[in-house]
Amino acid sequence: MEQTVEEEKGKVTKTTIRYFIQLLRSAGIPKLVLFLAILLSMVGAVTGLVVPLITGQLIDNFAADSFNVRTVGFLAILFLLEAVASGLSYYMLAFVGNQTVNKIRKRLWSKVLALPVPFFDKHRSADTMSRVANDTNEVKTLITDHLIAFCSNLLTVIGAVAILFYLDWRMTLIILIAVPVGFGILMPIGGKMYKISISMYGQLAQLSAMLTQVIGEIRLVKASNAERKEEKSGYDDMDSLYRFGMKEAKINSVLIPLMSMVMVVLLVVIIGYGGVRVSSGALSAGELVSFILLLFQIMFPFSQFATFYSQLQKVMAATERLRLILEFKPETDDRAIRLAPQGHRNIEFKKVGFAYHEGETILSDVSFAIPAKKVTALVGPSGSGKTTVFSLIERFYTPSGGEIWFGSDEIRDYTLDSWRRKLGYVSQDSPLMTGTIRDNIVYGREEPVSEEEIAEAARLAYAEGFIEALPRGYDTEVGERGIQLSGGQRQRIAIARALLRKPDILLLDEATASLDSDSEHEVQKALNNLMVERTTVVIAHRLSTVVEADQIIVLEKGHITGSGTHEELIESHPSYVEWAKKQFQTGE
Structure with a gap:
């Protein structure tokens, strides 16, 4: 089912535990290791329950003036066993948590790469990155730090209550009064924590988006004297995140002391009532100590239950955000029945209409043909x-x-992968990926590429000269988005990349528009090599670059208003004549 993140914002259906478990299962959680971790945790919990009983017996033996060395030794062994079991269970659970989240992240990353372009038109990249990196970390925290503790604490509480009933059922009933009180505190607060967590993650994503944009365009910021504006914008986002953090702290500042107060009051009552029971002879001093120690065994898990419940609500919020990506319909080959063929054919648009948003038509019943191995310009x-x-x-x-x-x-009958392999694209500001010049030339090629092929592509792109003049040659780092290279150099690397793909269809988005005359001359020679024996479509803003095109198609407000050669349009198309006069008279 296709969903958009922003449309769901503010009306998110609360994720169920069932969906979270389904997500863990889909990640292939290592069940055997998880079982062993829980088993060891339970061993530690049972050991922890035995210790208070042994301690009580030891105290009663002190009262009888008899010191049992074997009991002390057994107690020491129990302490050691509990420490080893707890340590191993934590390590195993850390393994389970990290491996599971690693698989979830890989699944999310694969899904993000499979999402259609319209998804990225609507959603900021930093928000998507936050979901993959930060939200999944909450899942790991729950598994690693809280899941085992919850299981062992649950066993500890059940076991301790059973032993307490055995020691003194009257005092145990007093303890059980605290249970509904605790849940009465937990439940309403958990719902508030969920809402705050959803809002906090959204605000964190917004802050990440702002930081990514400003840092990525820092030259524009400084050149525009916009430091103060961006500083204020950053402060506003940080203050908003701070307020959500304080709301979360406010809830915890109420939740944790309340739970602690309930436990302390309970402890005071038990000690007072237990003293009365000891003085009446109904309970021995050792049994009272055992009772109090077991009460501590219950108190600590109950405070942990509060933390677990709070963390669970945060994870439910994080999982809901992940769910919105996982359930978004990916880019599909629903109609694909064959691989795109090798070779050249005409491309034909037949009454094509398109709108990015309903009611905002971009193309309306557009029909035209792009001849194979010819140059078609769109103006x-x-x-x-x-x-x-x-x-x-x-x-x-x-x-x-x-x-x-x-x-x-x-074209929808071809698989996406095979169709896009036929295409080569060079834009006005060809982007480069962080890495070396070699990495960028071979980018997208899955099969091995020889150094000779790379050098030949660079030569045909007129990039070989400047690359070899660099101290590290093809191993030169291009910097973020190719910032270490000039515009002309970036364009020629992009052309070399396109040449290496050996595309049948070439798309040029005014590839020389932003270059100086010297760079434009070099890039144009490289483009001429690239266009040989290829079906080429050129977007032209300057008519001087396409006067030699085999066909020029004139688009106005989503309609084709003319087509032909430059000379034919000069004779028949008024708008084209007007553009030509303006540009050629001004030397463009």
Whole structure:
């Protein structure tokens, strides 16, 4: 079922324990290790229950002036056994928690990469990153730090209550009065913790998004003198996160002391009443000590139950955020029945319509053909739909009407992977990934690539000269988004990457528009090598770059208003004539 995160914000259905367990199962939680960890935890819990009884006997033996060395030795062994069992169970559970969350993160990462482009149009990247990195960490914390404690504490409480009934049922009934009081405190507070956790995670994601954007565009920030504005924006997000943190602290500041107060009052009552029972001879001093020690065995787990319940509510909130990604419909090949064929065919748009949002039409019944092995240019004012045509060819979006054909087949009949392997794309500001020049040239190639192939692609892209002039050559780090290189250098690396793909269809989004004349000359020569024997589609903002195109298609407000060569459009298309006059008269 497809859901969007922002649409669900504020009306999220509370995640059930069942869904959380299903998520753990889907991650392949190591059941044997988990079972052994719980078993060892229970061994430690049982040992902890035996210690108070042995201690009581030891005290009664002191009263009878008899010191039993064997009892002391047995007590020491019990202490050691409890420590070893607790240590091993914690290590095993840490293994379970880390491995499970690692698998959940991998599943989420695979799902994120499979999500369609419209998802990323609607949701900020930092929010998605926060879900993969931070929300999953809450799940690990619950498993590693709280799950075993909950199981062992539950066993401890049940066992301790049973022993207490055996020692003195009247005093035990007084203890049980505290149970409904404790749950009466826990339940309403847990619901508030859930709501606060949902809001806190959302605010944390918003802060991450702001930091990512500002740090990524720090040059723009400084060049625009926007430091104070961004400082205030950051402070506002941090203050909001601080307020949510204080709300959580306020709940804990009420919850923990209340639970502690209930336990302390209970302890005072038990000691007072127990003293009366000892003085009447109904209870020995050793049994009273055992009773009090067992009471401590109950008190500590009850305070832990409060922490566990609070953490469980936070995990439910985190799991709900993960669920919204896991249930979002991925990019699919629903109609794919074959691999895209090798070779060249015409691409044809048949009455294609498209809108990013309902009621905001970008393309309306657009029909045109892109001849194989020819150069087709798309021209028109901003917002006319040129980039949308590229996105539809790349199958980032599905047309809301009409069809796109490759020869005699509709492109949706091909698998996404095989179709996109036919495409090469060079944009106006070609992005580079953090890494070396070599990493960026071979980016996306799964099969091994030889150094000779890399060098040949660089040569054809006119990048070989500047790469070899660098001290580290192909091993030069390009920096974040290629910041260490000039615009022309980045473009030529992007062209080398496209050449290495050996695409049948080439998409050029005004690849020389932002370059100086020298760089433009070098990049244009590289593009000429790239375009040889390929079906090429060019988005042109400057008509001077496409006057030699085999076909020019004019787009205006989502409609095709003309097509032909440069000379034909000069003769027949008024808008084209007007653009040509403006640009060529100004030297563009």
